[in-house]
Amino acid sequence: MGKAKFILKEPTSKTDTLIYLIFRYQYQRFKYSTGEKINPKFWNTTSQRVKTTKQFTEHPEFNARLDKIQNGINNAFRKLLNDGIQPNNTNLKEALEIELSDNIVKPKKLSLFKFIEDYIEESKLNKSNGTIKVYNTTFTYLKDYAKKYKPIDFESITLEFYNNYLGFLKKHNLSNNTVGKHIKTIKSFMNEATERGHNTNLEFRNKRFKTIREESDSVYLSVDELKKVEKLDLKASPRLEKVRDLFLIGCYTGLRFSDFTQINPENIVSNNTVIEIRTKKTGQRVSIPLHKTVRTILKKYKNKLPKAYTNQTMNDYLKDVISLAGIKEKIETTITKGGKVVKKPISKHKLVSTHTARRSFATNLYLAEVPTISIMKITGHQTERSFLQYIRVSQKENADKLLTHPFFN
Structure with missing residues:
Protein backbone atom coordinates (compact mmCIF):
# COMPACT_ATOMS: atom_id res chain seq x y z
CA MET A 1 0.00 0.00 0.00
CA GLY A 2 1.18 3.51 -0.70
CA LYS A 3 1.85 6.14 1.92
CA ALA A 4 0.16 9.56 1.86
CA LYS A 5 1.20 12.75 3.61
CA PHE A 6 0.50 16.49 3.35
CA ILE A 7 3.13 19.22 3.08
CA LEU A 8 3.04 23.00 2.75
CA LYS A 9 4.34 24.61 -0.41
CA GLU A 10 6.05 27.42 1.57
CA PRO A 11 6.39 26.30 5.23
CA THR A 12 8.01 29.58 6.32
CA SER A 13 5.48 31.87 4.65
CA LYS A 14 3.78 34.56 6.73
CA THR A 15 0.64 34.29 4.61
CA ASP A 16 -1.56 31.45 3.35
CA THR A 17 0.25 28.81 1.31
CA LEU A 18 -0.89 25.79 -0.69
CA ILE A 19 -1.14 22.30 0.78
CA TYR A 20 0.18 19.45 -1.35
CA LEU A 21 -0.64 15.76 -1.09
CA ILE A 22 2.44 13.56 -1.48
CA PHE A 23 1.75 9.86 -2.16
CA ARG A 24 4.63 7.40 -2.34
CA TYR A 25 3.97 4.04 -3.95
CA GLN A 26 6.09 1.34 -5.58
CA TYR A 27 9.22 3.57 -5.48
CA GLN A 28 7.33 6.41 -7.19
CA ARG A 29 6.18 9.82 -5.94
CA PHE A 30 2.84 11.41 -6.79
CA LYS A 31 2.30 15.10 -5.99
CA TYR A 32 -1.14 16.69 -6.05
CA SER A 33 -2.35 20.19 -5.19
CA THR A 34 -5.26 19.95 -2.78
CA GLY A 35 -6.42 23.45 -3.69
CA GLU A 36 -6.50 24.20 0.04
CA LYS A 37 -4.46 26.99 1.62
CA ILE A 38 -3.43 27.59 5.21
CA ASN A 39 -1.24 29.99 7.16
CA PRO A 40 1.76 27.90 8.40
CA LYS A 41 1.24 29.17 11.96
CA PHE A 42 -1.94 27.05 12.09
CA TRP A 43 -0.28 23.92 10.67
CA ASN A 44 0.85 20.92 12.73
CA THR A 45 3.73 19.27 10.83
CA THR A 46 3.56 16.14 12.99
CA SER A 47 -0.12 15.35 12.43
CA GLN A 48 -0.09 17.01 8.97
CA ARG A 49 -3.37 18.68 9.82
CA VAL A 50 -4.58 22.08 10.98
CA LYS A 51 -4.04 22.74 14.67
CA THR A 52 -7.03 22.57 17.00
CA THR A 53 -7.20 26.21 18.00
CA LYS A 54 -9.80 28.90 18.61
CA GLN A 55 -7.85 31.16 16.27
CA PHE A 56 -8.88 28.90 13.39
CA THR A 57 -12.44 27.94 14.17
CA GLU A 58 -13.08 26.02 10.95
CA HIS A 59 -10.33 23.47 11.68
CA PRO A 60 -12.77 20.48 11.97
CA GLU A 61 -14.20 21.05 8.48
CA PHE A 62 -10.76 21.83 7.04
CA ASN A 63 -9.22 18.64 8.42
CA ALA A 64 -12.24 16.65 7.25
CA ARG A 65 -11.50 17.80 3.69
CA LEU A 66 -7.89 16.66 4.01
CA ASP A 67 -9.11 13.32 5.40
CA LYS A 68 -11.32 12.97 2.34
CA ILE A 69 -8.35 13.53 0.04
CA GLN A 70 -6.22 11.02 1.93
CA ASN A 71 -8.98 8.43 1.82
CA GLY A 72 -9.49 9.26 -1.84
CA ILE A 73 -5.89 8.55 -2.85
CA ASN A 74 -5.85 5.30 -0.85
CA ASN A 75 -9.11 4.18 -2.49
CA ALA A 76 -7.91 5.22 -5.96
CA PHE A 77 -4.66 3.26 -5.56
CA ARG A 78 -6.45 0.16 -4.24
CA LYS A 79 -9.07 0.20 -7.03
CA LEU A 80 -6.39 0.39 -9.73
CA LEU A 81 -4.64 -2.64 -8.25
CA ASN A 82 -7.93 -4.52 -7.87
CA ASP A 83 -8.73 -3.81 -11.53
CA GLY A 84 -5.35 -5.19 -12.58
CA ILE A 85 -4.07 -1.77 -13.67
CA GLN A 86 -0.48 -0.80 -12.92
CA PRO A 87 -0.67 2.57 -11.12
CA ASN A 88 1.22 5.53 -12.51
CA ASN A 89 0.96 9.26 -11.82
CA THR A 90 -1.41 9.86 -14.73
CA ASN A 91 -4.04 7.18 -13.98
CA LEU A 92 -3.64 7.79 -10.25
CA LYS A 93 -4.56 11.46 -10.71
CA GLU A 94 -7.59 10.50 -12.83
CA ALA A 95 -8.72 7.91 -10.28
CA LEU A 96 -8.27 10.36 -7.40
CA GLU A 97 -10.34 13.03 -9.11
CA ILE A 98 -13.11 10.51 -9.68
CA GLU A 99 -13.05 9.84 -5.94
CA LEU A 100 -13.29 13.60 -5.33
CA SER A 101 -15.79 14.27 -8.10
CA ASP A 102 -18.39 15.71 -5.73
CA ASN A 103 -16.32 18.95 -6.05
CA ILE A 104 -16.04 19.44 -2.29
CA VAL A 105 -12.27 19.80 -2.55
CA LYS A 106 -11.52 19.53 -6.25
CA PRO A 107 -9.62 22.65 -7.42
CA LYS A 108 -11.75 25.06 -9.36
CA LYS A 109 -11.21 25.06 -13.13
CA LEU A 110 -9.66 28.35 -14.12
CA ILE A 120 -0.19 38.33 -9.88
CA GLU A 121 -2.50 39.63 -7.17
CA GLU A 122 -1.36 36.90 -4.78
CA SER A 123 2.32 37.58 -5.61
CA LYS A 124 2.02 41.19 -4.45
CA LEU A 125 2.19 39.84 -0.89
CA ASN A 126 5.55 38.08 -1.21
CA LYS A 127 7.37 39.17 -4.37
CA SER A 128 9.27 42.33 -5.25
CA ASN A 129 7.79 45.25 -7.19
CA GLY A 130 10.23 44.46 -10.00
CA THR A 131 8.91 40.90 -10.32
CA ILE A 132 5.30 42.11 -10.32
CA LYS A 133 6.18 44.58 -13.07
CA VAL A 134 7.65 41.75 -15.18
CA TYR A 135 4.52 39.63 -14.59
CA ASN A 136 2.22 42.47 -15.62
CA THR A 137 4.21 43.28 -18.76
CA THR A 138 4.20 39.64 -19.88
CA PHE A 139 0.46 39.41 -19.17
CA THR A 140 -0.16 42.55 -21.26
CA TYR A 141 1.68 41.07 -24.26
CA LEU A 142 -0.24 37.79 -23.90
CA LYS A 143 -3.56 39.65 -23.91
CA ASP A 144 -2.49 41.69 -26.94
CA TYR A 145 -1.54 38.50 -28.78
CA ALA A 146 -4.87 36.84 -27.92
CA LYS A 147 -6.79 39.92 -29.05
CA LYS A 148 -4.92 40.13 -32.35
CA TYR A 149 -4.85 36.42 -33.22
CA LYS A 150 -6.88 33.92 -31.16
CA PRO A 151 -7.90 33.20 -27.55
CA ILE A 152 -5.29 31.55 -25.33
CA ASP A 153 -5.83 28.97 -22.61
CA PHE A 154 -3.66 26.32 -20.95
CA GLU A 155 -3.97 23.91 -23.86
CA SER A 156 -2.91 26.69 -26.28
CA ILE A 157 0.65 26.86 -24.90
CA THR A 158 2.24 24.55 -27.48
CA LEU A 159 5.38 24.59 -29.63
CA GLU A 160 3.30 26.11 -32.42
CA PHE A 161 2.24 28.91 -30.05
CA TYR A 162 5.88 29.33 -28.98
CA ASN A 163 7.11 29.86 -32.54
CA ASN A 164 4.26 32.22 -33.42
CA TYR A 165 4.69 34.17 -30.17
CA LEU A 166 8.41 34.67 -30.76
CA GLY A 167 7.54 36.29 -34.10
CA PHE A 168 4.88 38.44 -32.42
CA LEU A 169 7.33 39.72 -29.78
CA LYS A 170 10.07 40.44 -32.32
CA LYS A 171 7.64 42.64 -34.25
CA HIS A 172 7.56 44.84 -31.15
CA ASN A 173 11.30 45.46 -31.62
CA LEU A 174 12.18 43.82 -28.31
CA SER A 175 15.71 42.64 -27.56
CA ASN A 176 16.42 38.90 -27.44
CA ASN A 177 16.91 39.05 -23.67
CA THR A 178 13.56 40.83 -23.20
CA VAL A 179 11.85 38.23 -25.39
CA GLY A 180 13.57 35.53 -23.34
CA LYS A 181 12.34 37.10 -20.12
CA HIS A 182 8.73 36.96 -21.39
CA ILE A 183 9.08 33.29 -22.37
CA LYS A 184 10.63 32.49 -18.99
CA THR A 185 7.70 34.22 -17.24
CA ILE A 186 5.13 32.27 -19.27
CA LYS A 187 6.90 29.05 -18.27
CA SER A 188 6.77 30.20 -14.64
CA PHE A 189 3.01 30.81 -14.91
CA MET A 190 2.51 27.37 -16.48
CA ASN A 191 4.69 25.63 -13.89
CA GLU A 192 2.77 27.23 -11.04
CA ALA A 193 -0.59 26.35 -12.61
CA THR A 194 0.57 22.75 -13.13
CA GLU A 195 1.74 22.49 -9.51
CA ARG A 196 -1.68 23.70 -8.35
CA GLY A 197 -3.56 21.21 -10.49
CA HIS A 198 -5.04 23.71 -12.95
CA ASP A 217 27.07 44.10 -22.58
CA SER A 218 27.19 44.48 -18.82
CA VAL A 219 30.28 46.22 -17.52
CA TYR A 220 32.15 46.22 -14.24
CA LEU A 221 34.37 48.79 -12.59
CA SER A 222 37.93 47.77 -11.72
CA VAL A 223 39.48 48.51 -8.33
CA ASP A 224 41.39 51.45 -9.88
CA GLU A 225 38.17 52.86 -11.35
CA LEU A 226 36.42 52.49 -8.01
CA LYS A 227 39.22 54.47 -6.36
CA LYS A 228 38.62 57.29 -8.87
CA VAL A 229 34.93 57.28 -7.93
CA GLU A 230 35.77 57.24 -4.22
CA LYS A 231 38.17 60.19 -4.50
CA LEU A 232 35.61 62.47 -6.17
CA ASP A 233 34.83 65.61 -4.19
CA LEU A 246 25.57 53.92 -1.64
CA PHE A 247 26.98 52.61 -4.93
CA LEU A 248 30.40 51.98 -3.34
CA ILE A 249 28.70 50.07 -0.52
CA GLY A 250 27.26 47.77 -3.21
CA CYS A 251 30.64 47.46 -4.97
CA TYR A 252 32.37 46.25 -1.81
CA THR A 253 29.61 44.04 -0.38
CA GLY A 254 28.15 42.37 -3.49
CA LEU A 255 24.64 43.07 -2.24
CA ARG A 256 21.75 43.87 -4.57
CA PHE A 257 20.26 47.37 -4.65
CA SER A 258 17.30 46.17 -2.56
CA ASP A 259 19.74 45.01 0.14
CA PHE A 260 22.60 47.51 0.27
CA THR A 261 20.11 50.38 0.54
CA GLN A 262 18.51 48.75 3.62
CA ILE A 263 21.61 48.28 5.81
CA ASN A 264 20.89 49.31 9.41
CA PRO A 265 23.10 49.58 12.51
CA GLU A 266 21.89 46.15 13.69
CA ASN A 267 23.36 44.59 10.53
CA ILE A 268 26.86 45.65 11.56
CA VAL A 269 28.20 42.94 13.89
CA SER A 270 31.39 41.34 15.23
CA ASN A 271 32.86 44.58 16.51
CA ASN A 272 32.04 46.52 13.33
CA TYR A 309 16.41 57.25 -4.28
CA THR A 310 14.44 54.85 -6.45
CA ASN A 311 16.53 52.43 -8.48
CA GLN A 312 15.80 54.30 -11.72
CA THR A 313 16.65 57.72 -10.25
CA MET A 314 19.81 56.31 -8.73
CA ASN A 315 20.82 54.86 -12.12
CA ASP A 316 20.38 58.29 -13.73
CA TYR A 317 22.48 60.08 -11.10
CA LEU A 318 25.06 57.29 -11.11
CA LYS A 319 25.90 57.93 -14.76
CA ASP A 320 26.76 61.53 -13.81
CA VAL A 321 28.98 60.31 -10.98
CA ILE A 322 30.90 57.86 -13.20
CA SER A 323 31.26 60.52 -15.89
CA LEU A 324 32.73 62.98 -13.37
CA ALA A 325 35.25 60.27 -12.43
CA GLY A 326 36.45 60.33 -16.04
CA ILE A 327 35.37 56.77 -16.84
CA LYS A 328 34.26 57.37 -20.41
CA GLU A 329 36.07 54.82 -22.58
CA LYS A 330 34.05 53.57 -25.55
CA ILE A 331 32.55 50.09 -25.26
CA GLU A 332 31.22 48.36 -28.38
CA THR A 333 27.77 47.02 -27.57
CA THR A 334 25.87 44.37 -29.49
CA ILE A 335 22.13 43.79 -29.16
CA THR A 336 19.60 41.84 -31.20
CA LYS A 337 16.32 43.75 -31.52
CA GLY A 338 13.46 42.69 -33.70
CA GLY A 339 15.68 39.95 -35.12
CA LYS A 340 18.36 42.42 -36.26
CA VAL A 341 21.87 42.66 -34.78
CA VAL A 342 22.76 46.23 -33.86
CA LYS A 343 26.33 47.23 -32.92
CA LYS A 344 27.36 50.64 -31.65
CA PRO A 345 30.01 52.18 -29.36
CA ILE A 346 28.73 53.61 -26.08
CA SER A 347 30.64 55.50 -23.39
CA LYS A 348 31.24 53.20 -20.41
CA HIS A 349 29.64 55.58 -17.90
CA LYS A 350 26.31 55.24 -19.72
CA LEU A 351 26.34 51.47 -19.18
CA VAL A 352 26.79 51.68 -15.41
CA SER A 353 23.79 50.95 -13.17
CA THR A 354 23.25 49.91 -9.55
CA HIS A 355 23.64 46.27 -10.63
CA THR A 356 27.15 47.10 -11.87
CA ALA A 357 28.11 47.25 -8.19
CA ARG A 358 27.32 43.57 -7.69
CA ARG A 359 29.14 42.55 -10.88
CA SER A 360 32.14 44.66 -9.89
CA PHE A 361 32.32 42.96 -6.50
CA ALA A 362 32.23 39.45 -7.97
CA VAL A 370 39.53 34.87 -3.83
CA PRO A 371 38.18 31.28 -3.99
CA THR A 372 35.10 31.08 -6.19
CA ILE A 373 33.12 29.20 -3.54
CA SER A 374 33.75 32.03 -1.04
CA ILE A 375 32.43 34.64 -3.49
CA MET A 376 29.40 32.48 -4.30
CA LYS A 377 28.55 32.29 -0.58
CA PHE A 387 28.84 32.37 -11.44
CA LEU A 388 31.44 32.41 -14.22
CA GLN A 389 28.77 33.62 -16.67
CA TYR A 390 28.00 36.46 -14.27
CA ILE A 391 31.47 37.92 -13.82
CA ARG A 392 33.01 40.21 -16.44
CA VAL A 393 36.62 39.36 -17.30
CA SER A 394 38.19 40.37 -20.62
CA GLN A 395 40.50 38.06 -22.58
CA LYS A 396 43.51 40.18 -21.54
CA GLU A 397 42.49 40.17 -17.87
CA ASN A 398 42.08 36.42 -18.02
CA ALA A 399 45.55 36.07 -19.59
CA ASP A 400 47.09 38.34 -16.94
CA LYS A 401 45.44 36.25 -14.23
CA LEU A 402 46.83 33.02 -15.73
CA LEU A 403 50.39 34.43 -15.85
CA THR A 404 50.74 33.71 -12.13
CA HIS A 405 49.54 30.10 -12.52
CA PRO A 406 52.27 27.44 -12.02
CA PHE A 407 51.53 25.98 -15.46
CA PHE A 408 52.88 29.12 -17.15
CA ASN A 409 55.99 29.42 -14.96
Missing part, protein backbone atom coordinates in the same frame (compact mmCIF):
# COMPACT_ATOMS: atom_id res chain seq x y z
CA SER A 111 -8.78 29.82 -17.48
CA LEU A 112 -5.12 30.68 -18.04
CA PHE A 113 -5.79 34.42 -17.98
CA LYS A 114 -7.86 34.21 -14.80
CA PHE A 115 -5.12 32.15 -13.18
CA ILE A 116 -2.43 34.70 -14.17
CA GLU A 117 -4.58 37.57 -12.91
CA ASP A 118 -5.11 35.86 -9.54
CA TYR A 119 -1.47 34.78 -9.30
CA ASN A 199 -3.02 22.59 -15.98
CA THR A 200 -2.17 19.22 -17.55
CA ASN A 201 -0.57 20.46 -20.78
CA LEU A 202 3.20 19.98 -20.36
CA GLU A 203 4.37 20.97 -23.83
CA PHE A 204 5.94 24.10 -22.35
CA ARG A 205 8.55 21.80 -20.76
CA ASN A 206 9.73 20.58 -24.17
CA LYS A 207 13.42 21.40 -24.66
CA ARG A 208 12.50 23.32 -27.84
CA PHE A 209 10.27 25.63 -25.79
CA LYS A 210 13.43 27.40 -24.64
CA THR A 211 14.22 30.76 -23.11
CA ILE A 212 16.18 32.90 -25.57
CA ARG A 213 19.23 34.61 -24.14
CA GLU A 214 22.25 36.47 -25.48
CA GLU A 215 25.19 37.72 -23.47
CA SER A 216 24.55 41.28 -22.39
CA LEU A 234 31.04 65.81 -4.41
CA LYS A 235 30.30 68.05 -1.43
CA ALA A 236 28.80 70.63 -3.80
CA SER A 237 26.20 68.06 -4.89
CA PRO A 238 24.72 66.16 -1.89
CA ARG A 239 22.50 64.02 -4.14
CA LEU A 240 25.48 62.76 -6.17
CA GLU A 241 27.54 62.26 -3.03
CA LYS A 242 24.79 60.11 -1.52
CA VAL A 243 24.43 58.06 -4.71
CA ARG A 244 28.21 57.59 -4.93
CA ASP A 245 28.45 56.39 -1.33
CA THR A 273 33.89 44.02 11.10
CA VAL A 274 31.04 42.12 9.42
CA ILE A 275 27.70 42.87 7.76
CA GLU A 276 25.05 40.25 8.39
CA ILE A 277 21.85 40.60 6.40
CA ARG A 278 19.02 38.44 5.08
CA THR A 279 18.68 39.15 1.36
CA LYS A 280 15.31 40.36 0.19
CA LYS A 281 15.15 38.42 -3.08
CA THR A 282 16.17 34.95 -1.84
CA GLY A 283 15.74 35.18 1.92
CA GLN A 284 19.34 33.96 2.26
CA ARG A 285 21.36 35.11 5.26
CA VAL A 286 24.84 36.31 4.25
CA SER A 287 27.88 37.48 6.23
CA ILE A 288 30.26 39.89 4.49
CA PRO A 289 33.58 41.18 5.85
CA LEU A 290 33.64 44.98 5.93
CA HIS A 291 36.00 46.47 3.34
CA LYS A 292 37.87 49.58 4.54
CA THR A 293 35.88 51.74 2.09
CA VAL A 294 32.62 50.42 3.54
CA ARG A 295 33.85 51.10 7.08
CA THR A 296 34.73 54.68 6.10
CA ILE A 297 31.30 55.31 4.56
CA LEU A 298 29.45 53.73 7.49
CA LYS A 299 31.45 55.86 9.92
CA LYS A 300 30.55 58.94 7.88
CA TYR A 301 26.85 58.18 8.34
CA LYS A 302 27.19 56.69 11.86
CA ASN A 303 26.21 53.23 10.57
CA LYS A 304 22.84 54.57 9.39
CA LEU A 305 22.97 54.96 5.62
CA PRO A 306 20.89 57.73 4.02
CA LYS A 307 17.56 56.90 2.42
CA ALA A 308 18.09 55.87 -1.19
CA THR A 363 34.67 40.22 -10.78
CA ASN A 364 37.21 42.08 -8.64
CA LEU A 365 37.25 39.32 -6.02
CA TYR A 366 37.66 36.69 -8.74
CA LEU A 367 40.62 38.59 -10.23
CA ALA A 368 42.08 38.93 -6.73
CA GLU A 369 42.22 35.11 -6.50
CA ILE A 378 27.92 36.04 -0.79
CA THR A 379 26.46 36.41 -4.30
CA GLY A 380 24.19 33.39 -3.85
CA HIS A 381 25.09 31.67 -7.15
CA GLN A 382 24.25 27.97 -6.93
CA THR A 383 26.76 26.67 -9.50
CA GLU A 384 30.23 27.72 -10.57
CA ARG A 385 29.02 27.74 -14.16
CA SER A 386 26.34 30.34 -13.46
